[in-house]
Amino acid sequence: MTSGKALHERLGAEFLRRIESGEWPEGVQVPSEARLCAEFGTSRGPVRQALAMLRQEGSLVGGRGRPPVARKVARSQPFASLLSFTQWARSIGRLPGQTTVEVARRRAAPETAGRLGVEDGDTVVEIVRLRTLDGVPAMLERSAFVWDVGRHLFDFDPDSGSLYEELCRRGAGLDHARHTIDAIAAEPADAELLAVAERTPLLRVRRQTFCPDGEPLEFSDDRYLPSLTNFTIENTAEGRTVAGRHSTGEEPEH
Amino acid sequence: MTSGKALHERLGAEFLRRIESGEWPEGVQVPSEARLCAEFGTSRGPVRQALAMLRQEGSLVGGRGRPPVARKVARSQPFASLLSFTQWARSIGRLPGQTTVEVARRRAAPETAGRLGVEDGDTVVEIVRLRTLDGVPAMLERSAFVWDVGRHLFDFDPDSGSLYEELCRRGAGLDHARHTIDAIAAEPADAELLAVAERTPLLRVRRQTFCPDGEPLEFSDDRYLPSLTNFTIENTAEGRTVAGRHSTGEEPEH
Numbered sequence: 001m002t003s004g005k006a007l008h009e010r011l012g013a014e015f016l017r018r019i020e021s022g023e024w025p026e027g028v029q030v031p032s033e034a035r036l037c038a039e040f041g042t043s044r045g046p047v048r049q050a051l052a053m054l055r056q057e058g059s060l061v062g063g064r065g066r067p068p069v070a071r072k073v074a075r076s077q078p079f080a081s082l083l084s085f086t087q088w089a090r091s092i093g094r095l096p097g098q099t100t101v102e103v104a105r106r107r108a109a110p111e112t113a114g115r116l117g118v119e120d121g122d123t124v125v126e127i128v129r130l131r132t133l134d135g136v137p138a139m140l141e142r143s144a145f146v147w148d149v150g151r152h153l154f155d156f157d158p159d160s161g162s163l164y165e166e167l168c169r170r171g172a173g174l175d176h177a178r179h180t181i182d183a184i185a186a187e188p189a190d191a192e193l194l195a196v197a198e199r200t201p202l203l204r205v206r207r208q209t210f211c212p213d214g215e216p217l218e219f220s221d222d223r224y225l226p227s228l229t230n231f232t233i234e235n236t237a238e239g240r241t242v243a244g245r246h247s248t249g250e251e252p253e254h
Numbered sequence: 255m256t257s258g259k260a261l262h263e264r265l266g267a268e269f270l271r272r273i274e275s276g277e278w279p280e281g282v283q284v285p286s287e288a289r290l291c292a293e294f295g296t297s298r299g300p301v302r303q304a305l306a307m308l309r310q311e312g313s314l315v316g317g318r319g320r321p322p323v324a325r326k327v328a329r330s331q332p333f334a335s336l337l338s339f340t341q342w343a344r345s346i347g348r349l350p351g352q353t354t355v356e357v358a359r360r361r362a363a364p365e366t367a368g369r370l371g372v373e374d375g376d377t378v379v380e381i382v383r384l385r386t387l388d389g390v391p392a393m394l395e396r397s398a399f400v401w402d403v404g405r406h407l408f409d410f411d412p413d414s415g416s417l418y419e420e421l422c423r424r425g426a427g428l429d430h431a432r433h434t435i436d437a438i439a440a441e442p443a444d445a446e447l448l449a450v451a452e453r454t455p456l457l458r459v460r461r462q463t464f465c466p467d468g469e470p471l472e473f474s475d476d477r478y479l480p481s482l483t484n485f486t487i488e489n490t491a492e493g494r495t496v497a498g499r500h501s502t503g504e505e506p507e508h
Contacts, residue, residue, distance in 0.1 A: 232432060
């Protein structure tokens with residue numbers, strides 16, 4: 001019984017892998033039970049159990065009387081992986097890196113003050129970093145922090161890793177975030193750091209991160225080479241929404 | 255009693271409007287109960303009930319003993335309003351419009367075939383439309399439909415309104431969609447139709463729409479003037495995600 005249970009679970013995991021990799025394309029019937037039994041050298045029981053399990057979680061649909069059809073079920077990326085470039089890069093098996101251009105304590109300009117909910121001229125911490133994937137420039141990040149959060153950055157080498165992880169270790173309560181996505185032409189400083197021509201289209205994501213009480217803690221303006229990264233929103237008629245940041249797997253156009 | 259109940263609900267609606275409009279800024283304490291009583295010429299009871307109601311739904315947080323702090327609670331846009339430009343424009347009080355550049359029945363090119371899950375050379379319907387907000391060009395839409403869905407478009411004047419509504423009326427089961435967002439330089443045809451310079455950065459949203467069984471029905475490539483429209487993703491540490499399309503309220507840069 002125990003090995004029977006393990007078998008249908010192993011079969012289910014393998015079937016799911018095939019659906020998610022596209023080996024069993026979405027919208028196309030999967031092989032018949034008889035073919036699956038032959039392929040895995042097993043009886044119908046475990047194959048049926050595995051198919052029923054995937055049907056229950058929505059990865060197989062339709063097919064009364066004939067083989068069901070594969071459907072990719074979107075899985076939400078964890079909150080941290082939309083906030084943290086480092087955690088996101090690791091989650092997709094790429095090596096994250098960064099070169100810090102500057103960390104500055106300065107008086108907030110009006111736009112930054114507005115986004116951070118502080119007064120014009122209040123002290124904030126601003127940081128500019130070039131972020132890389134496997135050593136290749138991928139994104140230019142400009143972040144501003146309210147002083148209570150940002151002051152921790154002066155005790156930390158921002159070239160050494162994830163600001164997000166460091167701030168969480170120091171107890172900054174990053175609770176929710178709003179990402180606004182548009183496109184912008186590379187300005188001279190962007191072009192130089194990202195090693196592209198001026199006015200190259202960049203994918204811009206502006207983010208406000210809030211503490212649980214709704215006070216903004218951070219505002220960032222991240223400019224991505226769109227040839228390396230995109231964002232997805234998946235939604236359903238029933239109202240489920242899932243969002244993610246993705247690597248296109250392409251090399252940048254230089 | 256009835257008028258008392260109506261009063262706290264009216265107060266609650268007004269307070270929520272102030273939070274959502276930013277009149278009561280996020281992260282900032284709202285006025286004291288005493289000030290609200292004076293402003294609305296009412297006793298403490300209804301003001302307290304209204305504040306408690308907003309606290310329960312998360313629009314007010316913190317403030318034990320002192321006034322609570324405003325927090326914007328993101329509201330999901332309905333599924334249709336991410337799919338349908340017409341419905342989205344109406345929902346924000348703008349007048350949607352369109353000029354159809356072409357509707358064509360043709361054999362699917364390899365990329366389109368792949369996105370629609372049909373064979374190379376299968377018959378598909380392709381449509382190109384310039385979409386406007388209050389008469390101003392906002393987006394260039396190129397959609398391809400599988401034949402069973404797209405054939406309905408030949409019985410319909412695409413200049414007259416929403417393809418999405420027309421397809422739903424004819425029973426096309428649009429169930430879930432995947433939007434992939436990046437940036438692209440305006441190609442010559444884009445530039446001419448959107449009345450911008452070539453290589454102007456555009457916000458591109460590629461969308462696959464699926465029927466409940468996971469079969470793709472439509473693939474579209476929408477190119478927005480980023481000065482008029484952006485997309486947002488809001489997420490929380492607890493895992494709630496909300497996405498939307500927004501008007502920036504700005505005029506296009508010409």
